[in-house]
Amino acid sequence: MDAAQFALAKAYIDFDATSEAALRAFHPVAAAHFTAIVDDFYGRVEEVPAARALITGGKEQIARLKLTLREWLDRLLQGPYDEDYLEARSRIGRVHVRIGMSQEFMFTAMNRMRVRLQDVALDGYADDPQTCRAVVRAVGQVLDLELAIMLDTYRESLLEDMRATERLATIGQLAASIGHELRNPLGTIDSSLFLVRQRLNRLGLEDPQLTKHHDRIGTQVEHCGKIINNLLDLARERPPRRKRTSVAELIQLALERAALPEGIAVEVEELGAHTIDADADDISHVLVNLLGNAAQAQGGSGRVRITAYRFKGGTTLTVTDAGPGVPPEIRHRIFDALFTTKARGTGLGLALCRRILHAHGGEIDLEPSEVGATFRVWVPDSELLGGDEAPSAS
Template sequence: MDETLFGELKRYVEWGPDDEEALRRLHAVAVPEFGRISEVFYDRILSHAGARQSLTGGESQVGHLKITLQAWLDRLLAGPWDEAYFELRCRIGRYHVHIALPQHYMFGAMNVIRRELNDVIDRRYLHDPPSLAAARQAAGKVLDLELAIMLHTYREDLLAQAARAERLSTFGQLVGSIGHDLRNPLGVIETSLYILRGRMGEDERAKKHLDRIGDQLGVANGIIGNLLDMIRNRPLARARVALEPVLRAAEESVKRPPGVEVRLDGLEGLPDALGDALQLRQVFVNLLDNAVQAAAPAGSVRVEARAADGAVEVAVEDSGPGVDPNVRRRLFEPLITTREKGNGLGLALVKRIVERHAGTIAYAPRDGAGARFVVTLPTR
């Protein structure tokens, strides 16, 4: 049987049964210290401006994060250090990548844990030098494994970004060529359609088909426009943007079936965002259109906005089926779609526009069913 990555890492640090036994003995004496260690850990983060900004959920979530850290310490020392342990730690690492936690903060945080555990070892095994040496060695190895796993997840992300950049480059070259070539025949069809409308007379059946041709021309031109927007860097007309009229205009421009209700909450008194009003309107048109189609034929869509620290958050959620977990990691890539008639360009364009505004967009599944997309835009 081939050696797993975790098996290779353990062999590299010379991990063995003695280390596992030493950590289990350390766990028994260290558990009462977990609360104190979590206090020291987050006091250090809150005292450093850069590290404090990396906290997901802000300072209000520190109480919950302290409990999470104690659970992390418990598994660190109690084991078992098997493939399930490796997968759990990888998920934590991927979350750090997801929230864009800088690697140097991750290293600094691990150093705080290392120092506090060594302090516990020194005090608890003061009169037992053999146990002290064994615990020190085992703690060093397991924390080295943790660092290696974290770095592995950062490397995964780096490789994924490189592959994504290569795909986008190829995609851009193809789109630039095809998009412009398609505009010419579509223009000819549109001109011919205009002439035919003037000569059709009172044939209602023929008019119906001409209307359908016109509608599909609009769809085709819209797809080409989105494709070209994906590869061009349209300059931002930067200004202070009142989001309430932008959101209301986006909501009014999205067609929806009678059975879908759309609610806008929290729009009054929002701080102005910084950016291009037309491009931001496109962001919310795309998100609302997706939400309405997910909620159809009968359901609800809710837009909720609130002021955050130096930013404004706008959440668009629907009562539809949500997004397949297998698609979520690539949800914002071009040509990735979960809709039967989707082209996979709307969310990719949304992400591009939001990031050009120095903002972020994230997907979060709703409790029960449905999807929730949260756009965060700077206000200063």
């Protein structure tokens, strides 16, 4: 939602200077009840399993969220309701989208706030019906405005997913055609290189310069083959072959395939008996890509940390590096196919990772971080998606 749309939304619900004044006057009355309102809100969250599953940090996280909700209430009733307000509220909405909060929770949350705040107004202004009506009306208006902002962030996310899907479909169709056309000549080059090497060996010819160029051609053919495979994977609509797999074994497989430089120290959080309901080859491909990016971001020398935990009916993996991080201005583009900041990059790696996660019904995100980059991968259990499998508990 931009500033013009925000102004239009305020006009549509008749939210004006009178509404703002009524809310500011109501603030000291309502502030005395904030603790009760916040406790009631999170008490209800803990009673609903689907909502409680979004909170993974236990009582400490709930305590932090309660403080955040008090600050949210303060700004709700004091404003100012300007572009900074819009941006701050939009950021909250994007967090809700990122953690997978369903839109129904947004409606019920706003309704619960509406009821509690309007109850406070009815009690606080029982002897002043005119003021009471003005406050109740203003509370309803500002919460309608909040809901419009929040729902717009879901709309933005949906549109971006649709655009990404359309881009991948177009690229996939082109990739399938180009990939098949290039495989034949590359196969011929590869076979010819093998035959040349065999011939040189039989003739007993050893020429270091010739060997160097022979190996260089072979390396580039292999590199081209990987690009073609990635292009074809983008075009492929193969459903994942899901199977309950040990997270520790999956990470070990990815580390072996990634073949990271010796200068990269990898720290794997104690994983215990965690399992993941996924196509092991696909998810290891994702991890290999993230590990390779982490190594490159640190110039082949640095630290990478891998964690795993259960979250909202699935398994979350994170890969964190100590590199320079991703500039804010390009964070929203890093999963776009063909977008790259590397001199020799193809822009296919992260796009393919996202395609793999979407095929699993999961998510891949770049988490906010002050240092380095943290990528979060979430894979839901197949039973959460309505699959026929009944995965064992992890």
